[in-house]
Amino acid sequence: MSAAYNEYLVPGKRGFHIDESALMCKNGCDFYGNPVWQGYCSKCWRDHSQKAKQAQQLQHHHQVSPVQPGVSGSPHAFAKFEEKKRQQVDKRSKSMRSIFKKAQGSIKADQASHPTAHWNQQKQPSFESQQVKRDFDDFLKSLRKPAAADVFKQIHAFVEKVQQSEDMPIEDLSEMVQDFYQSMAERLQTHTAFKGFSEEQAEQLLGFIEKYLTTRLYKLLFCPLTTDDEEKDLRVQNRIRSLNWITTTQLDAEVDDRDPVIREKIDQAITDIIKMDSKRAPQDKLACTVRCSKQIFEILKASRGQPASADEFLPALIYIVLKANPPLLHSNMSYVMRFGDPSKLMKGEAGYYFTNLCCAVSFIENINAESLSLTQEEFGRYMSGEAVPPGGYGSNGSTCEGLRLMYQNLNALAELCKRQETLMENTLTLQQEMRGFKEAMLQEIDGVIARTPCTIRERVKANIDEEDSEVDNLPPPLLPTPASV
Amino acid sequence: MAGRGTAQRPNGAGAAGKICQFKLVLLGESAVGKSSLVLRFVKGQFHEYQESTIGAAFLTQTVCLDDLTVKFEIWDTAGQERYHSLAPMYYRGAQAAIVVYDITTQDTFSRAKTWVKELQRQASPNIVIALAGNKADLANGRMVEFDEAQAYSEENGLLFMETSAKTAMNVNDIFLAIAKKLPKNDQAGGGAVGQGGSGSRRLDEGGAGSQGSTGKCCK
Numbered sequence: 001m002s003a004a005y006n007e008y009l010v011p012g013k014r015g016f017h018i019d020e021s022a023l024m025c026k027n028g029c030d031f032y033g034n035p036v037w038q039g040y041c042s043k044c045w046r047d048h049s050q051k052a053k054q055a056q057q058l059q060h061h062h063q064v065s066p067v068q069p070g071v072s073g074s075p076h077a078f079a080k081f082e083e084k085k086r087q088q089v090d091k092r093s094k095s096m097r098s099i100f101k102k103a104q105g106s107i108k109a110d111q112a113s114h115p116t117a118h119w120n121q122q123k124q125p126s127f128e129s130q131q132v133k134r135d136f137d138d139f140l141k142s143l144r145k146p147a148a149a150d151v152f153k154q155i156h157a158f159v160e161k162v163q164q165s166e167d168m169p170i171e172d173l174s175e176m177v178q179d180f181y182q183s184m185a186e187r188l189q190t191h192t193a194f195k196g197f198s199e200e201q202a203e204q205l206l207g208f209i210e211k212y213l214t215t216r217l218y219k220l221l222f223c224p225l226t227t228d229d230e231e232k233d234l235r236v237q238n239r240i241r242s243l244n245w246i247t248t249t250q251l252d253a254e255v256d257d258r259d260p261v262i263r264e265k266i267d268q269a270i271t272d273i274i275k276m277d278s279k280r281a282p283q284d285k286l287a288c289t290v291r292c293s294k295q296i297f298e299i300l301k302a303s304r305g306q307p308a309s310a311d312e313f314l315p316a317l318i319y320i321v322l323k324a325n326p327p328l329l330h331s332n333m334s335y336v337m338r339f340g341d342p343s344k345l346m347k348g349e350a351g352y353y354f355t356n357l358c359c360a361v362s363f364i365e366n367i368n369a370e371s372l373s374l375t376q377e378e379f380g381r382y383m384s385g386e387a388v389p390p391g392g393y394g395s396n397g398s399t400c401e402g403l404r405l406m407y408q409n410l411n412a413l414a415e416l417c418k419r420q421e422t423l424m425e426n427t428l429t430l431q432q433e434m435r436g437f438k439e440a441m442l443q444e445i446d447g448v449i450a451r452t453p454c455t456i457r458e459r460v461k462a463n464i465d466e467e468d469s470e471v472d473n474l475p476p477p478l479l480p481t482p483a484s485v
Numbered sequence: 486m487a488g489r490g491t492a493q494r495p496n497g498a499g500a501a502g503k504i505c506q507f508k509l510v511l512l513g514e515s516a517v518g519k520s521s522l523v524l525r526f527v528k529g530q531f532h533e534y535q536e537s538t539i540g541a542a543f544l545t546q547t548v549c550l551d552d553l554t555v556k557f558e559i560w561d562t563a564g565q566e567r568y569h570s571l572a573p574m575y576y577r578g579a580q581a582a583i584v585v586y587d588i589t590t591q592d593t594f595s596r597a598k599t600w601v602k603e604l605q606r607q608a609s610p611n612i613v614i615a616l617a618g619n620k621a622d623l624a625n626g627r628m629v630e631f632d633e634a635q636a637y638s639e640e641n642g643l644l645f646m647e648t649s650a651k652t653a654m655n656v657n658d659i660f661l662a663i664a665k666k667l668p669k670n671d672q673a674g675g676g677a678v679g680q681g682g683s684g685s686r687r688l689d690e691g692g693a694g695s696q697g698s699t700g701k702c703c704k
Contacts (some may be wrong), residue, residue: 252567283576297539297540301540305542308542311516314571315563348558349543355575359571
């Protein structure tokens with residue numbers, strides 16, 4: 001699947017061109033190709049898929065293999081019916097989601113026979129739709145009247161068009177939406193209603209158009225039944241779950257997941273990446289990726305004490321994705337690639353972090369013993385849950401709080417034990433040193449005593465009354481003389 | 486935000502009229518100083534990081550060339566061997582690449598060569614590739630001879646400089662040299678900002694042709 005992500009990352013349209021040879025249509029018609037259309041340009045892709053459709057109709061596939069939308073183009077109507085049925089049977093017990101989907105599928109079937117059902121559904125737009133409609137209306141009010149009116153007209157015609165062609169394969173829908181972005185971008189530059197629009201205004205307006213469209217049409221565009229997105233989601237989810245034993249050291253991620261402060265930041269990053277699923281517009285989903293990435297830089301800075309580079313960032317992101325196991329990750333990423341602005345995925349900060357996310361998922365899908373510097377045997381044992389890698393308490397932490405606490409306590413105890421030991425050792429050395437000091441001191445004192453023997457000389461008594469020749473030489477005592485008045 | 490360097494630009498954005506934007510990827514083994522090189526280029530720092538720098542994985546910097554402003558968008562990649570296979574996802578669509586090695590380790594030079602080979606095979610055919618022998622300040626421990634690397638670069642049509650993020654030697658120069666070598670005609674350059682959302686869906690033959698002539702470096 002990494003190849004699939006790779007391909008998506010080639011910019012297709014909206015005037016953002018970097019790598020011609022990779023971008024040109026596979027047919028060699030000098031037009032640009034788009035990975036969503038398998039590298040063909042829109043025209044050649046249409047021809048190609050038309051041919052594929054015809055070929056399929058001729059062959060009459062009764063035995064339907066899982067439909068690879070990217071490969072077989074649009075399935076034949078009957079094949080599609082079969083496919084839906086198969087999905088409904090297959091996924092009965094898989095997830096709550098599929099149950100909802102099923103219900104939706106049956107509504108769609110009803111709508112096919114009663115076209116008016118569309119309008120019923122439209123009368124109760126979701127909360128998000130109402131919200132974005134209000135925001136969009138406010139934004140339109142800030143524009144000049146003719147411009148606002150034109151945008152409004154275009155967009156509503158398009159929404160209707162998409163709603164009527166909801167059973168199209170997702171590649172065609174993606175093409176339609178991207179074509180619409182493109183034509184709107186061109187319209188902003190050429191149409192008289194938009195004369196005098198600044199670059200920024202145009203950019204903002206296009207952003208709003210993308211947001212409004214994708215939010216309104218989210219149910220149609222996100223993880224549609226015609227694709228195997230849901231299966232892939234489950235596959236990624238299970239894969240991540242089976243890898244929950246991976247430690248930071250095995251990935252080269254310098255994340256200190258023992259520190260409670262950093263743990264909090266990790267939780268924040270996990271929340272950010274999980275939030276991606278709750279947003280509807282591709283730009284908002286991208287914003288979640290960016291927020292998560294920034295949080296990861298904070299984590300790395302706190303763990304290492306200096307700013308991180310990509311050498312540290314990618315492993316940390318992989319670690320966060322493994323810990324978070326974001327819901328419907330594959331669907332979310334495909335959705336962003338199908339309906340987001342392709343130039344934003346190739347350029348800029350959001351593009352960089354999204355590329356990293358694609359890399360992280362690709363790495364996770366292809367993880368093996370070698371990529372974690374483990375032996376095949378070790379890897380097998382960790383995968384089967386027979387063993388837990390040393391120092392991997394962090395990985396168990398998010399699955400079981402009690403276990404995490406236990407590990408934390410064990411770790412704390414081990415740490416205390418170690419400290420106790422060093423303390424003991426230090427005490428012993430101190431004791432020994434004291435003893436040595438005492439001995440050395442005594443020795444020194446002995447030495448000094450030996451060098452300076454204490455002999456007490458006999459005291460000579462002096463007799464001051466004794467006659468002495470020296471006394472005779474002294475001058476006579478001074479005589480008092482009366483003072484003359 | 487991850488360090489959108491506004492202060493201390495070595496070549497601050499001047500009043501030049503035209504702005505070209507290019508994506509540049511950094512490849513190289515993990516401890517060769519890729520990010521130090523970029524931090525030196527973008528922020529003029531080495532080790533004494535500013536508070537504002539939270540990461541050096543994605544950075545932008547503008548350089549001025551005569552009447553032209555070239556804006557580099559620098560994408561750093563993880564250099565560890567285990568992440569090597571992911572590199573194509575980063576350099577796809579890049580107009581320039583700097584492959585960094587450490588002159589004190591022979592291994593990093595051999596890995597740099599594999600990256601160069603890979604870029605020539607898989608990246609855009611017009612990509613400008615520069616080879617940077619970093620840590621030139623540690624010439625005492627040199628394991629990769631200057632002449633050897635230069636001969637290799639000439640053979641493969643690469644820009645080559647020995648750099649030092651620590652002393653700032655050749656850091657700005659290598660980026661400037663790349664900027665000079667990049668094709669600047671806005672259609673093909675993929676970057677003239679003014680062309681942002683326009684419908685340049687079709688590339689005229691002339692644009693591709695003239696770009697081909699400047700892109701001789703990697704053929």
